[in-house]
Amino acid sequence: MPEKTRRNPKQARSQATVDAILEATFHILETEGHAKLTTNRISERAGVSIGTLYQYFSDREAILAAMGEREAEAIRQEITRIMIEQPEGGARPVIQALMNGLQGSVETRIVLGDALIRARGEQVISDHHNAFLESVKEREELSFSFGREAAFVLTHTVVCLLRAAAAEPELALEAGPLEDELVLLIESYLAALTVRAQKKVAN
Amino acid sequence: MPEKTRRNPKQARSQATVDAILEATFHILETEGHAKLTTNRISERAGVSIGTLYQYFSDREAILAAMGEREAEAIRQEITRIMIEQPEGGARPVIQALMNGLQGSVETRIVLGDALIRARGEQVISDHHNAFLESVKEREELSFSFGREAAFVLTHTVVCLLRAAAAEPELALEAGPLEDELVLLIESYLAALTVRAQKKVAN
Amino acid sequence: MPEKTRRNPKQARSQATVDAILEATFHILETEGHAKLTTNRISERAGVSIGTLYQYFSDREAILAAMGEREAEAIRQEITRIMIEQPEGGARPVIQALMNGLQGSVETRIVLGDALIRARGEQVISDHHNAFLESVKEREELSFSFGREAAFVLTHTVVCLLRAAAAEPELALEAGPLEDELVLLIESYLAALTVRAQKKVAN
Amino acid sequence: MPEKTRRNPKQARSQATVDAILEATFHILETEGHAKLTTNRISERAGVSIGTLYQYFSDREAILAAMGEREAEAIRQEITRIMIEQPEGGARPVIQALMNGLQGSVETRIVLGDALIRARGEQVISDHHNAFLESVKEREELSFSFGREAAFVLTHTVVCLLRAAAAEPELALEAGPLEDELVLLIESYLAALTVRAQKKVAN
DNA sequence: GATGAATGAGAGTTCATTCAT
DNA sequence: CATGAATGAACTCTCATTCAT
Known part of the structure; x- marks a missing residue:
């Protein structure tokens, strides 16, 4: 139950998007470190556009x-x-x-x-x-x-x-x-x- | 004895400048937090120019x-x-x-x-x-x-x-x-x- | 075909932006000289933000x-x-x-x-x-x-x-x-x- | 007969200073390139203070x-x-x-x-x-x-x-x-x- | 819903030059 | 005359975020 989530992901596709974003975040943190963790990079790695990312999370912090x-x-x-x-x-x-x-x-x-x-x-x-x-x-x-x-x-x-x-x-x-x-x-x-x-x- | 110091402050004025910079850094960390700790803000609070700050410390990290x-x-x-x-x-x-x-x-x-x-x-x-x-x-x-x-x-x-x-x-x-x-x-x-x-x- | 281009400009708007940046660069070089050729000035003259400029060119040199x-x-x-x-x-x-x-x-x-x-x-x-x-x-x-x-x-x-x-x-x-x-x-x-x-x- | 020279170096020491500055300039140009040629570096390499450098040359260009x-x-x-x-x-x-x-x-x-x-x-x-x-x-x-x-x-x-x-x-x-x-x-x-x-x- | 081009405040840093000592 | 601490305008570049399409 993410609190700051904008969209409540009821549909499978939405959930997949959220998962992709979190997975990407984790991967970047592990391989490149905190300093390289930018929202653009997350969206790129997650395979979604930066706009989509902001449709599921209010800001970087929420991720x-x-x-x-x-x-x-x-x-x-x-x-x-x-x-x-x-x-x-x-x-x-x-x-x-x-x-x-x-x-x-x-x-x-x-x-x-x-x-x-x-x-x-x-x-x-x-x-x-x-x-x-x-x-x-x-x-x-x-x-x-x-x-x-x-x-x-x-x-x-x-x-x-x-x-x-x-x-x-x-x-x-x-x-x-x-x-x-x-x-x-x-x-x-x-x-x-x-x-x-x-x-x-x-x- | 700062390691990354550029200028070895022999004179009293230099030491005072270094002290002012460190004091300012401490104060900003305490009152505004890490995120607001910028070199410009430090130099401003310390009452020295940004250039002076960089004459004593190679970069933000060194401070x-x-x-x-x-x-x-x-x-x-x-x-x-x-x-x-x-x-x-x-x-x-x-x-x-x-x-x-x-x-x-x-x-x-x-x-x-x-x-x-x-x-x-x-x-x-x-x-x-x-x-x-x-x-x-x-x-x-x-x-x-x-x-x-x-x-x-x-x-x-x-x-x-x-x-x-x-x-x-x-x-x-x-x-x-x-x-x-x-x-x-x-x-x-x-x-x-x-x-x-x-x-x-x-x- | 700029080599160091970050974004491959497929859309018309992108191409127009690249053109504007190059045109601005040429104009500044001609009228104000190499010394005044700063990235901020280029973006200003091109009518785009400095961020946009850096989305198309990795750095000043690339332009x-x-x-x-x-x-x-x-x-x-x-x-x-x-x-x-x-x-x-x-x-x-x-x-x-x-x-x-x-x-x-x-x-x-x-x-x-x-x-x-x-x-x-x-x-x-x-x-x-x-x-x-x-x-x-x-x-x-x-x-x-x-x-x-x-x-x-x-x-x-x-x-x-x-x-x-x-x-x-x-x-x-x-x-x-x-x-x-x-x-x-x-x-x-x-x-x-x-x-x-x-x-x-x-x- | 340098035109932009401020001080006409009649004395031997003055001449030595000018020579040191020019030699330093040449050396830095050769070994580190134009981009690293700063007045501070020149004075440092020449073994004179930056203030002294500006007593003999009106500005960087004059050197x-x-x-x-x-x-x-x-x-x-x-x-x-x-x-x-x-x-x-x-x-x-x-x-x-x-x-x-x-x-x-x-x-x-x-x-x-x-x-x-x-x-x-x-x-x-x-x-x-x-x-x-x-x-x-x-x-x-x-x-x-x-x-x-x-x-x-x-x-x-x-x-x-x-x-x-x-x-x-x-x-x-x-x-x-x-x-x-x-x-x-x-x-x-x-x-x-x-x-x-x-x-x-x-x- | 999704896209991604565009934004722009603001970060760290450099360096020619001044001037009190 | 020499010094060197101090200056600060100006620079390059980043990145969270928006919004027209």
Whole structure:
């Protein structure tokens, strides 16, 4: 449900056009980078005229926001699926999903993420929040309410670090060990949260 | 010490000009954002002509890189100072320094950070690495070598999360509780690393 | 057929735009000179926006090259026509064609010629070469091969001198007498070449 | 005696400064081309400040004109010397002098020549004229007056062709054969002029 | 609906020249 | 006399967007 879409693409042809535009955008971002991503180039690569492009998207920003939306939605669904299939798996399956599921280069992800936040602000954040929190709430030992700040740490640490890792290829981090460290980081934090919560109860 | 500086400003007037340009850049980033940061606007705000600006900086990018350099250097010095004054303080003083020391809005910091990486690549990363690792190495119980990935997590987690926190003002995170959570996150991770290391030794 | 054209102008409006741009370029070169020939001024005079100009020509240079091409092509066709119509006319008709056919001021011609060479290099030279050589080859007494240097002299002398003559209006040269001298120069040189060739054969 | 010079350099140091500026100009023209020839670069290469440069030359143009003057003067003196030493040598020694004496790349020569004409107009032409005509007048069989156009052809043909030859390195012309052709061209033209003059007398 | 030629504000950048020191 | 920091008009070129066809 793209918000800034002008035309609600009910017909197959319309949907194909929208898809072509988004695919072209993704491809250009991947192969030529953000700086070369112009609306003319998108329309050219998509095989539609620039006028048509503007019939489906109000402006350049709306295209990026729509793509970010798709990406975020895909990840949210993936995480939900994992929660249902492996309810006792802990943090690792979710972290694996985030590591594998985020398609596209770092730059692409950063660009899309930024566009999404610009377009939808808080909404995006809380969506992400909720999806990730679900992966944790079920564990009964955490059935205490933690503060906003702890929730923030839980929901953002992995995504932020993956972004940073991807942004710095010079570090030559390996996926396997990195996954282990992220799991260790999150699990030890969860344990610490539990300990703290128990102390509070004891008092 | 801007790298891409064209003219090495020996005289007082030159230094004042450079300062005015950097101050203007900072101010525009803060008040109008990255998109409005044009060289013409910078020179206007700095009270110098556009030609003068280009006598000190080879291009727009060089200005941002120089600013990022300053910022990074300031933080590095601050952390070093802390390490010397409070060698037994653990992670908290360093985290406090990062929270307070990073001046400017998120966007400003992001923009400057990105420019810095573009300009100096790996060098920047390892500098940051080293500075932060020092804050931890002294603790004898950590006198084991950890892998690249663990080092990455240690050095990036706090900075990444602070960036994210600042990028999402809608979450209305409070500095005090956030600081506590970051300390808990890092300290519990360090503890987990220690445990893991001891197990390895035991085997 | 401009080479560096971005958009292949199939429609009438496009062709009209290209024509307007070239006409404007010619006019500015003639009336204000090379130094005043800026892309903004061209677009202004052509009655199109600067953006439109850049949709048809990749850069300033491409405009000049396209004009040079047109000019050169026109002359080539004119000489060919003469060769067919007056096969026995000797050098004079060709020289007349060059004197009358080269429209535009000297500076214009120089600028266009230079741009053409920059854009197409040797190709241009050999085209010119061939066209002029044809005017001579038919004469059976010249059915000997002469060296590169002699060919160069034959093809360049007239054009160079016409350029020089035009560049120095202070000399107040008159077209009629100048034509006579050029014919004399070329014809006597051709005769000398013939003599030399015969001597060689004799040996 | 540069005309547009502001300061009449009577002192040795002044002369050295002027020399340094001209040398720098020549060097930049040769190694980096006309487009890179800026006053700032000249002053830098000359080892003087830009302010000093403007104390000796009124503007950029004046520097080029002064250089052209030097060049032209040097050639004129060379030709004069030849005429005195080899009065019976015909066209060849003069052509050799022109081929060897013109130092600097084509572009340099073109730039300087153009500047000279801009600065001094007709004067330059007639100077050249006279110098070259001297090389011919002595020959008694030419002791007839020829028209302006013939004089123009005599004085310009060699210089123009040398310029063209240098401008088109793709032709790979060789100095030896080219010299022969130029001599043949000029000598046969002179002979033709003689014949025509005699016919006129006969009538 | 689709097209794509046209738009034009505005970006980054250069460089001849001045003038306070 | 020399210096060189400062000037700013002018340049080339980009690209999101519109609208007549």
